[in-house]
Amino acid sequence: MHELSVTENILNIASKHANQSKAIRVTDIHLVIGTLSSIIDDSVQFYWDILTKETICEGANLHFERVPAELLCLDCNLTYAIQSGLSPCPNCGSVRVNVVAGEEFWLESIEIET
Amino acid sequence: MPTIRVPIVEKIMEANDQLAKGIRLRLDQAGIFGINIMASPGSGKTSLILQTLLKLPPDIRSAVIEGDTAPVTIDAEKIIQIGVPAVQINTGGECHLDAVMMSRGLDEVPLNSIELLIVENVGNLICPAAFNLGTHANILIASIPEGDDKPYKYPNIYRSLDVLIINKTDLMPYIDFDMEYFRQGVELLNPRLITFPVSCKTGEGMDAWVDWLVKKVRTNRNG
Numbered sequence: 001m002h003e004l005s006v007t008e009n010i011l012n013i014a015s016k017h018a019n020q021s022k023a024i025r026v027t028d029i030h031l032v033i034g035t036l037s038s039i040i041d042d043s044v045q046f047y048w049d050i051l052t053k054e055t056i057c058e059g060a061n062l063h064f065e066r067v068p069a070e071l072l073c074l075d076c077n078l079t080y081a082i083q084s085g086l087s088p089c090p091n092c093g094s095v096r097v098n099v100v101a102g103e104e105f106w107l108e109s110i111e112i113e114t
Numbered sequence: 115m116p117t118i119r120v121p122i123v124e125k126i127m128e129a130n131d132q133l134a135k136g137i138r139l140r141l142d143q144a145g146i147f148g149i150n151i152m153a154s155p156g157s158g159k160t161s162l163i164l165q166t167l168l169k170l171p172p173d174i175r176s177a178v179i180e181g182d183t184a185p186v187t188i189d190a191e192k193i194i195q196i197g198v199p200a201v202q203i204n205t206g207g208e209c210h211l212d213a214v215m216m217s218r219g220l221d222e223v224p225l226n227s228i229e230l231l232i233v234e235n236v237g238n239l240i241c242p243a244a245f246n247l248g249t250h251a252n253i254l255i256a257s258i259p260e261g262d263d264k265p266y267k268y269p270n271i272y273r274s275l276d277v278l279i280i281n282k283t284d285l286m287p288y289i290d291f292d293m294e295y296f297r298q299g300v301e302l303l304n305p306r307l308i309t310f311p312v313s314c315k316t317g318e319g320m321d322a323w324v325d326w327l328v329k330k331v332r333t334n335r336n337g
Contacts, residue, residue: 002208002209002210002241002244002245005208005212006126006127009126009127009128009129009130010126012129013122013124013126013128014122017120017122017124018120021118021120023118023120027117028117031126036269036270037270038240038270074305085266085269086269086302086303087302088302095298095301095302095305096301096305097302097305099273105125105126105127106123106124106125106126107122107123107124107125107126108121108122108123109119109120109121109122109123110119110120110122111117111118111119111120112117112118112120113115113116113117113118114118
């Protein structure tokens with residue numbers, strides 16, 4: 001989708017926290033991304049390598065933790081995982097469902113050298 | 115060298131979300147109801163906005179922010195021709211409006227003399243869904259010729275909606291569009307979503323949509 005702006009945001013957040021912690025270098029970035037967020041890891045990595053040149057994050061490794069999508073059926077209370085796309089409840093066929101996992105889109109932590 | 119792990123847990127879109135909050139505050143302080151209209155290219159966004167503006171009662175004054183990826187002012191000119199202020203934002207190739215562009219656009223809108231702000235997002239079913247603009251309602255126009263499988267293929271945009279408009283219903287007799295299949299996809303993604311089937315061409319269904327909008331603007335006016 002818009003991997004460039006997403007990557008810029010990751011760099012901004014990581015740099016801010018690295019500076020606050022008086023880091024000399026950031027070595028690792030841990031991201032938590034739900035499978036419902038349409039982000040292509042390879043594209044983020046591509047932009048990351050370019051954007052981080054001569055920044056405190058240069059050379060830092062990106063780690064993507066993918067959270068599988070899970071739905072909760074509002075009719076029978078079953079929680080079920082989905083592979084691709086949203087699907088009706090496999091137990092009762094209801095389409096009244098809530099997403100309970102899979103929308104995560106955050107920067108969890110960074111590893112730094114001080 | 116040993117590394118130190120610094121826990122952060124910050125949303126990647128946090129900067130945009132914060133800016134969007136500021137936009138909402140500006141709109142609320144000026145008593146403006148803001149809507150973000152999203153759709154694929156060619157679904158009839160500009161036509162729907164024009165028809166809507168022409169049907170609004172005279173006491174509701176509006177302005178339009180037009181987002182386009184290219185430096186063209188075709189859409190804004192059409193709006194200005196019917197006497198409504200319009201601001202064109204050229205996203206410079208970006209496939210969506212974000213809160214930064216929206217803030218800049220808002221600076222050029224006569225906030226003190228309007229009650230309704232219509233934002234026409236860039237034609238795209240993917241990226242606009244991820245960028246909160248601070249408006250009060252996210253609206254999608256789905257048009258019949260696009261096909262009945264779009265909720266299944268672009269789930270994220272459907273999940274972010276407050277209102278769905280199904281446009282070009284006059285083409286139903288000519289196109290294999292399974293309304294039941296379409297609606298089931300929508301129901302899965304966004305149960306009981308407010309939906310208005312309309313045809314900008316014949317005017318069918320437009321009154322129900324405009325009534326909804328007028329009610330929202332008047333409720334917002336009365337705090």
